[in-house]
Structures are given as C-alpha cells and as structure tokens.
Amino acid sequence: MVGAGPRVVVASDKFKGSLTSNQVATTVAEGVRRTCPDVTVDAVPVADGGDGTLAAAVAAGFEFVPATASGPTGEAVQSGFARRDATAVVELADASGLVRLPGGRPAPMTATSHGTGELVAAAIDRGCTRIILGIGGSASTDGGAGLVRALGARLLDADGAPVGEGGGALAAATSLDLTALRERMAGVEVVVACDVDNPLTGRAGAAAVYGPQKGADAEQVAELDDRLTRWADLVVRATGRDFRDTPGAGAAGGVGFAALALLGAELRPGIELMLELVGFHEHLAGADLVVTGEGALDEQTLHGKAVAGVAAAARASGVPVVAVCGTNRLDPARLRAAGVEAAYALTDLEPDVRRCIADPIPLLRQLGERIAADHLARSTMTGTERGFA
Known part of the structure; x- marks a missing residue:
C-alpha cells in the first residue's frame, strides 16, 4: 500500500x-x-546450534519444558528443552556446556555429555519423536558416551561393571550393550546442528583440536585421543560400522560421532537448521x-x-x-x-x-x-x- x-x-x-x-x-x-x-x-x-539455541526456539513459539539434568561434572542443573508438537529442541550447552562447569574450572578428563542425553530422554518420554540437537559449546571430550549411556547404552569394564563418566574413563571400557538404547530410540529421528568437519580422532580430531580449549594439556590430549580410538573400536564391534572419520564426528568432543554411529543422526549446518526451525x-x-x-x-x-x-x-x-x-x-x-x-x-x-x-x-x-x-x-x-x- x-x-x-x-x-x-x-x-x-x-x-x-x-x-x-x-x-x-x-x-x-x-x-x-x-x-x-x-x-x-x-x-x-x-542461533547457530550453540548456546542461545534453546532461547531462539522458544522465541519462535516452541514451549519451554523445564527438566533437571546432570551437569558436565555430575552436579544437578536446572535445564530443559523446547517443544512444538512432536519436535523437541535440545541445547547441549545448557546441560553439558562450558558455561555449566562449577566455578568455570575445566574437567578435561571427567566432564561428560550425560546430561544432554537426559534431556533427550525427557523429550522422548514426553512423546517427542524428532529431536533437534544443538551441540556447540561442549565441556567434555567423552565421544558422546555419556549421551548414549543416559539413553540406555551400557558401557562395561572387564568385570562387567559400568565404567565412569568422562573421556578418561573410556580406558577401562571393554564392552558395549546397545539393547536398551535401541529400544528407547526406536521411531525417533535425531537431527544434529553441527558446523565443524573434524573427525573423531587424529591430528584434526576432537581431542587434538578442541581438548586444549577445554583445559587439556598435551599429555591429556594424547590420552583422550587414545581413549576415543578405543571407544570407536568398541562401537565398530557393536554396530559393524565405523564413523570415526566422518566429517563432524569430532564435534562437541565426539558427541557428533555417537549421534551418527548410535542414534542414526543426520548432521546439518547449525544456522541452516535454525533458520528453518524459526521459519525465517x-x-x-x-x-x-x-x-x-x-x-x-x-x-x-x-x-x-x-x-x-x-x-x-x-x-x-x-x-x-x-x-x-x-x-x-x-x-x-x-x-x-x-x-x-x-x-x-x-x-x-x-x-x-x-x-x-x-x-x-x-x-x-x-x-x-x-x-x-x-x-x-x-x-x-x-x-x-x-x-x-
């Protein structure tokens, strides 16, 4: 007019x-x-998939659903997910991110992605069948082991006992049971907002590139890379497929790898996914x-x-x-x-x-x-x- x-x-x-x-x-x-x-x-x-993703979804009309989750060092944090119909948006940074480290103190060997898995589980329990997972800002280098354990995977040592949380604990892992994880994730689609193309291991991998940003020194970087290699070998034995060199597998300390290999996730550029989500x-x-x-x-x-x-x-x-x-x-x-x-x-x-x-x-x-x-x-x-x- x-x-x-x-x-x-x-x-x-x-x-x-x-x-x-x-x-x-x-x-x-x-x-x-x-x-x-x-x-x-x-x-x-x-947002581009990192911190702020949850707020962007809520501003776009999604309902915020509060939930308590484990922080990166195991402490309880008040977090949540955003929901619209059967779609949920989960922000890793809000549960398992650097911003959730107590006192800002890094924990490179013990920090876990477990709380993010708890949020995904909470969304599935509320009837969500499509999970949009923003994985920027991670505090851990655990290969996503914490994420999938919260969803039912069992990671056991030589005595059949559960191993501890964090990338360092992967040294003790000898077996992986995916039975409960597969039952929990049946019929659930996972789409990951991911803007890096790093593999899981090696000179361009999760530990080498991002470990120092999370407080790991040179010796710890080498240890974590070795642990992630051990984790990837376990996953290959359990699934028959190897995603460790897939671009994006090293995202969020290896959460990208676990999402690809064990959740059947699709990785998409974060801002592209978010613009679609908010109807830009x-x-x-x-x-x-x-x-x-x-x-x-x-x-x-x-x-x-x-x-x-x-x-x-x-x-x-x-x-x-x-x-x-x-x-x-x-x-x-x-x-x-x-x-x-x-x-x-x-x-x-x-x-x-x-x-x-x-x-x-x-x-x-x-x-x-x-x-x-x-x-x-x-x-x-x-x-x-x-x-x-």
Missing part, C-alpha cells in the same frame, strides 16, 4: 556475555523507531531490510555462523542486509562478499570494549537510529515524495 511504513526483520544471534538475541532485537527496534516511527519490526532471534524465510516476505548481528564480526563469522547464514538467506530473497555487533574485524569488501551491506559496531561509538559489554543497550539503540537514517529514509517518504501521484 502506498504510504505504508517499511518493514524490518531483526534476526540476530546473541552478543555473548552481554545481550541475548531477544535483547538485541528489542533494542535495535527501539532505535529504528526513533528515526522511523511508522516502521514495522519483526524480531526473529536466531516466511519472515522475509515483504521485508525492506534485515538486521542481523553477533558479538564480534570476524573470520569465523564467514564460516557457518549466524550472520553469514542470515545474510545468505536474505540475499537469495533479494532483501538487503546490515549487521550490528560489538566489534567488527572485517573490511567492507569481505562483508559485501558475505551479503552484508554495512556493519554497525558498538565500538564505533565507544572505543572501550569493557564499557560496550557492561552497558550495551544505549549504544545499540543509537546504532538502530543510524541504520534507520542510512537505510530506511526512502521508505519513509510519502507517495508524492517518491514520485507517485
């Missing part, structure tokens, strides 16, 4: 440690409306501008992160894209190649990063005003100003 205000879609990831994706959308919308009062802003929080393409219809964002725009942004995924989808629909962020380390040419017309950073307004993290909302609101002035001015003209009679 002639004279109608512009429509903006804000589809941003979180600013880690500072703002949730919902807060980003709300604040940008406030700023845009200051400059362009008749704008319609559609908030579509997104439907939100693009009739949009004049998309605002995406994350805490830092850098080289990682261009490889499967939320900003790149949102920009690609919007560009395919012919909708221009700009980005908001805390800091921007990409030059304009790199951004344009990724489908982002311009980037607006908090540090453009306040060079002190600590202040940006501590009090980002006033700055982000100002960026929203700038975006409206720079990109919506023509949309706010009257019909006569545009040349319509």
Whole structure:
C-alpha cells in the first residue's frame, strides 16, 4: 500500500556475555523507531546450534519444558528443552556446556555429555519423536558416551561393571550393550546442528583440536585421543560400522560421532537448521531490510555462523542486509562478499570494549537510529515524495 511504513526483520544471534538475541532485537527496534516511527519490526532471534539455541526456539513459539539434568561434572542443573508438537529442541550447552562447569574450572578428563542425553530422554518420554540437537559449546571430550549411556547404552569394564563418566574413563571400557538404547530410540529421528568437519580422532580430531580449549594439556590430549580410538573400536564391534572419520564426528568432543554411529543422526549446518526451525524465510516476505548481528564480526563469522547464514538467506530473497555487533574485524569488501551491506559496531561509538559489554543497550539503540537514517529514509517518504501521484 502506498504510504505504508517499511518493514524490518531483526534476526540476530546473541552478543555473548552481554545481550541475548531477544535483547538485541528489542533494542535495535527501539532505535529504528526513533528515526522511523511508522516502521514495522519483526524480531526473529536466531542461533547457530550453540548456546542461545534453546532461547531462539522458544522465541519462535516452541514451549519451554523445564527438566533437571546432570551437569558436565555430575552436579544437578536446572535445564530443559523446547517443544512444538512432536519436535523437541535440545541445547547441549545448557546441560553439558562450558558455561555449566562449577566455578568455570575445566574437567578435561571427567566432564561428560550425560546430561544432554537426559534431556533427550525427557523429550522422548514426553512423546517427542524428532529431536533437534544443538551441540556447540561442549565441556567434555567423552565421544558422546555419556549421551548414549543416559539413553540406555551400557558401557562395561572387564568385570562387567559400568565404567565412569568422562573421556578418561573410556580406558577401562571393554564392552558395549546397545539393547536398551535401541529400544528407547526406536521411531525417533535425531537431527544434529553441527558446523565443524573434524573427525573423531587424529591430528584434526576432537581431542587434538578442541581438548586444549577445554583445559587439556598435551599429555591429556594424547590420552583422550587414545581413549576415543578405543571407544570407536568398541562401537565398530557393536554396530559393524565405523564413523570415526566422518566429517563432524569430532564435534562437541565426539558427541557428533555417537549421534551418527548410535542414534542414526543426520548432521546439518547449525544456522541452516535454525533458520528453518524459526521459519525465517516466511519472515522475509515483504521485508525492506534485515538486521542481523553477533558479538564480534570476524573470520569465523564467514564460516557457518549466524550472520553469514542470515545474510545468505536474505540475499537469495533479494532483501538487503546490515549487521550490528560489538566489534567488527572485517573490511567492507569481505562483508559485501558475505551479503552484508554495512556493519554497525558498538565500538564505533565507544572505543572501550569493557564499557560496550557492561552497558550495551544505549549504544545499540543509537546504532538502530543510524541504520534507520542510512537505510530506511526512502521508505519513509510519502507517495508524492517518491514520485507517485
């Protein structure tokens, strides 16, 4: 309709440690409306499969179902899953992630993915038959053994006793019983949001690449790689199939491997899966501008992160894209190649990063005003100003 205000879609990831994706959308919308009062802003929080995935699903209309699960070192944590009809979204980071380590102290040899399996089990017990599993942010390198044990697998030592939790304990494992796991997972589809292509073991494997990020020293990395090799051998003997070298098997400390080999999972790019889940393409219809964002725009942004995924989808629909962020380390040419017309950073307004993290909302609101002035001015003209009679 002639004279109608512009429509903006804000589809941003979180600013880690500072703002949730919902807060980003709300604040940008406030700023845009200051400059362009008749704008319609559609908030579509997104995530790439790591922390924030659960919140994005809830914002998209999924019901949050609370559940208690084991944290990465065994302590009880209050978590949950998101549900819509028979589909559940489970976020590994919320139960078994680095953010759940007590006091932030890493536990490279003993941290487990068991709590994530407990959340999957809780969703299945509530009647869910499709599990969307976001596996970013893992604290463990246990090959997903904890995940499948929570779903019924039995991992036993030479005396027939259950082995302990964590990657280090896999040294004692001699047998794997999948009977109860197969019964529990019958008729259940698992789709994993995964953005890495590492194998389970070796120089590019879960222990070598990600173990140090989880607190493992060089000796522990070697031990964990050996334990994961032992675990993969057990799985091959139990299933007759070897997934250790499959791209993505090393994701989340080997949770990708267990999901592929023992849950029959499909691995898909995280942001692609999340955009589908939140119905992003439907939100693009009739949009004049998309605002995406994350805490830092850098080289990682261009490889499967939320900003790149949102920009690609919007560009395919012919909708221009700009980005908001805390800091921007990409030059304009790199951004344009990724489908982002311009980037607006908090540090453009306040060079002190600590202040940006501590009090980002006033700055982000100002960026929203700038975006409206720079990109919506023509949309706010009257019909006569545009040349319509």
